[in-house]
Amino acid sequence: MKSHPFSDRPARGEDMRDRVESLVTSPDAQADVELMAAVAANDPSAQRVVAQRLAPRVRKVAGLLCRSAADADDAAQAALIEILKSAGSFRVATSLERWADRVTVRTTLRTARRESSRRGLLERWVPADLLPWGAPTVRSPVEEVSLDTLLGRLSNDRFQAFVLHHALEYTVEEVAELTGTRPGTVKDRLVMARKQLQKLLRAEARRSGGTSDEKS
Known part of the structure; x- marks a missing residue:
């Protein structure tokens, strides 16, 4: 033995x-x-x-x-x-x-x-x-925006789904298991998170004088 x-x-x-x-x-x-x-x-x-x-x-x-x-x-x-x-x-x-x-x-x-x-x-x-x-806190209009700042504007559900999928590289099915939701719900949260981030990035580009009408 x-x-x-x-x-x-x-x-x-x-x-x-x-x-x-x-x-x-x-x-x-x-x-x-x-x-x-x-x-x-x-x-x-x-x-x-x-x-x-x-x-x-x-x-x-x-x-x-x-x-x-x-x-x-x-x-x-x-x-x-x-x-x-x-x-x-x-x-x-x-x-x-x-x-x-x-x-x-x-x-x-x-x-x-x-x-x-x-x-x-x-x-x-x-x-x-x-x-x-x-x-x-109120961010200064001249403060450079960071990814953390943008992610911080997402709802908790969208934020968690985005980080688990894109940063930690879990599949949609794994994210669903970890968060106790359905895969379809995770997909919806990821889509909405990406759309919200794109909208925020375009707004930041306009604010900082960048090209405002570029589509992602």
Whole structure:
């Protein structure tokens, strides 16, 4: 019977760390399954290695889906916790990074829905100048518009569909699964998002003195 790579705990922490790191660098995909099995068994060395390996990627995905850096930080932290808690469900059929992406997307969208609901209640009952994120800011007419600014003007549904499909390269069917909607609804959101962005870009071109009548 093959012994589990983390079944015998060595007396020295460095030996354990070496064994964990050997799994991470192994070209065999089965190594990731064994690593995540160790995480599921609450091995602190394995948990630390997985967190360090995935943290930058998780933060990047959360940052793409969140409206602010603070929200992205909160979502990334929640996603990392969920990844560690769900380690036992990881299978070799997919890469660890891609599996972590899906966990991060689901956790971030769930966190965003809760935050949107909370903000909606606050905005309904609390004056804008007393809100923790302040009153809406007005952009200077000479400020250069960025893609983030344009995306920020989309509704949450369109924004999430656009980022998941175009930035994270999920298929329409995968976006539908992740957001709990139908593929047809996702397609509609993508079409409307593109049309809205094209309209915003033309408006920005007119404002900045560019060619205003170009069609995309």
